[in-house]
Amino acid sequence: MQHIERAIFDLRRGLPVVIEGRHSRHLVAPIEAATSDLLQDMKDGARTAPQLVLTEHRLAHLGRSNADAPAAIELQTDDAREDVIRWAADPDADWPPSRQPVAISDVGHAALALMRRGLLIPAAIVIEPDDSLGPAIQRRLDRGDLLSVTAADVFAHRHAAPSLLRRVSEANVPLEAAPHSRFVIFREADGMREHVAIIIGDSAQWATPVPVRLHSACLTGDLFGSLRCDCGPQLKASLATISKRGGGVLLYLAQEGRGIGLANKMRAYQMQDDGLDTVDADRVLGFDQDERDYAVAREMLAQLDVAHIELLTNNPAKLDAMNREPIEVARRRGVYGRLTRQNRRYLATKAQRAGHWLDALLSEPVLSESTDSDRNEQD
Ligand SMILES: Nc1nc2c(ncn2[C@@H]2O[C@H](COP(=O)(O)OP(=O)(O)OP(=O)(O)O)[C@@H](O)[C@H]2O)c(=O)[nH]1
Ligand SMILES: [Zn+2]
Structure with a gap:
C-alpha cells in the first residue's frame, strides 16, 4: 500500500x-x-x-x-x-x-x-x-x-482503500447551525484522504430512520461563497435541517469537484466559461461525469453504527449508491441551496443530464447577488 x-x-x-x-x-x-x-x-x-x-x-x-x-x-x-x-x-x-x-x-x-x-x-x-x-x-x-x-x-x-478506513480522532465542535456537534475524522488506509463525520445531537435521541447528508467538498462554494454552485447554502441548510430533526450525521467527503480535485475543477470551470457544460467539461478532461465512489461513505456510517437512514440529497446516483449493504435508505429528503444568475446553467445541467431532482429550485426566481464586496470597497 x-x-x-x-x-x-x-x-x-x-x-x-x-x-x-x-x-x-x-x-x-x-x-x-x-x-x-x-x-x-x-x-x-x-x-x-x-x-x-x-x-x-x-x-x-x-x-x-x-x-x-x-x-x-x-x-x-x-x-x-x-x-x-x-x-x-x-x-x-x-x-x-x-x-x-x-x-x-x-x-x-x-x-x-x-x-x-x-x-x-x-x-x-x-x-x-x-x-x-x-x-x-x-x-x-x-x-x-x-x-x-x-x-x-x-x-x-x-x-482496498475504502474498507480500510481508520477512525483517527474526534472532538466537540459546536456549529452555528448545530451547536451540539462532534467531528469524527476518518483516514483512508494510504493516508491520502481524510473524511469528516459530523455527529449532530445525541445519538440516543435520533429519529429513525436517521437523517444523513453526504456532502462532497467544494472549497469555492463551502468556504468562499462562490455563486457558481449551490454547495455553500446547501451545506448550511443540511446542518440546520438535521439539527431541527433531532440530530443525525453529516459526512463531509474529500471529493472536491465530484472527485476530480480542485486543480481539475478549475480547468473544467475554464472550459465552462468557454461554452461547455459541467458534464462535458469533465469528459473533455478525460473524466467520467461523476468520479465519486460512495464506498467510503457507507463504511463511515457502518463504523458509526448507523444503518437505517433518511438521505438528504437531490442526486439519484447518491441515493442508489447509498442504498447498498450494510446501509438501507428508508427515505429521501430534498435539500436546496439557492439559485443565482451564475449557477442557473450548472444546476439546469445537473437536472437535465444527471437527473437531479431540482425542479423546485429551478422554478424559483433568481436571488439578487450579495453586495458585500462592494460595501467593503466603499469602506
Ligand atoms: N467537476 C466539477 N465539480 C463541480 C462543479 N461544480 C461543483 N462541483 C462539485 O460538485 C460536488 C457537489 O457535491 P454535493 O453537493 O455533495 O453533491 P450533488 O451531486 O450536487 O448532490 P446533492 O446531494 O443533491 O447535493 C462538489 O464536490 C463540488 O466541488 C463543476 O462545475 N465541475
Ligand atoms: Zn460547489
Whole structure:
C-alpha cells in the first residue's frame, strides 16, 4: 500500500515511475509532467512506439465515438510536445490524422488509475524501455531515486482503500447551525484522504430512520461563497435541517469537484466559461461525469453504527449508491441551496443530464447577488 502512495506523490511532483505489468516493465509519466526533455528521453529509450494512454471519455472527445475503453495513441518520433499535450487535454484537439487507437495493457490501466487517485489529468506517456534505457532505470531503482509498483498492486489498492478506513480522532465542535456537534475524522488506509463525520445531537435521541447528508467538498462554494454552485447554502441548510430533526450525521467527503480535485475543477470551470457544460467539461478532461465512489461513505456510517437512514440529497446516483449493504435508505429528503444568475446553467445541467431532482429550485426566481464586496470597497 505504502509504495503506491509514494508513487502517486512522485507522479504529482512530476517524476516518472516504473509499473511492472504481467509481462513487462514500463516507464510511466503523467501528461502534466511531460517536459520536452522528458518526452525526448522517453522516445529515445523506447523499445516500441511510446504510447499516450487516454481514457474512453477523452477518446470520444477526440472523435472516436465508439470508444468504450481506454486506449492509446502511438507516438511518432517527430510528434511535438505541444501536440501530445493537446491530444491529452485541449478541448479543441482532433484525433491525429492517419493513426488508429491501440489497445493498452494492464500497465496502461494501472497508469490511469494512479493519475486519477493522484487527482492528475488522466493521461499518461508509457514506454517499454529498450536495452540502453533498461539498465539505467535498474540503477535508479537500486539507488531508490525511482519507484516501482506492480499493476496488480495498483488495482488491489484501488479496491482496498475504502474498507480500510481508520477512525483517527474526534472532538466537540459546536456549529452555528448545530451547536451540539462532534467531528469524527476518518483516514483512508494510504493516508491520502481524510473524511469528516459530523455527529449532530445525541445519538440516543435520533429519529429513525436517521437523517444523513453526504456532502462532497467544494472549497469555492463551502468556504468562499462562490455563486457558481449551490454547495455553500446547501451545506448550511443540511446542518440546520438535521439539527431541527433531532440530530443525525453529516459526512463531509474529500471529493472536491465530484472527485476530480480542485486543480481539475478549475480547468473544467475554464472550459465552462468557454461554452461547455459541467458534464462535458469533465469528459473533455478525460473524466467520467461523476468520479465519486460512495464506498467510503457507507463504511463511515457502518463504523458509526448507523444503518437505517433518511438521505438528504437531490442526486439519484447518491441515493442508489447509498442504498447498498450494510446501509438501507428508508427515505429521501430534498435539500436546496439557492439559485443565482451564475449557477442557473450548472444546476439546469445537473437536472437535465444527471437527473437531479431540482425542479423546485429551478422554478424559483433568481436571488439578487450579495453586495458585500462592494460595501467593503466603499469602506
Ligand atoms: N467537476 C466539477 N465539480 C463541480 C462543479 N461544480 C461543483 N462541483 C462539485 O460538485 C460536488 C457537489 O457535491 P454535493 O453537493 O455533495 O453533491 P450533488 O451531486 O450536487 O448532490 P446533492 O446531494 O443533491 O447535493 C462538489 O464536490 C463540488 O466541488 C463543476 O462545475 N465541475
Ligand atoms: Zn460547489
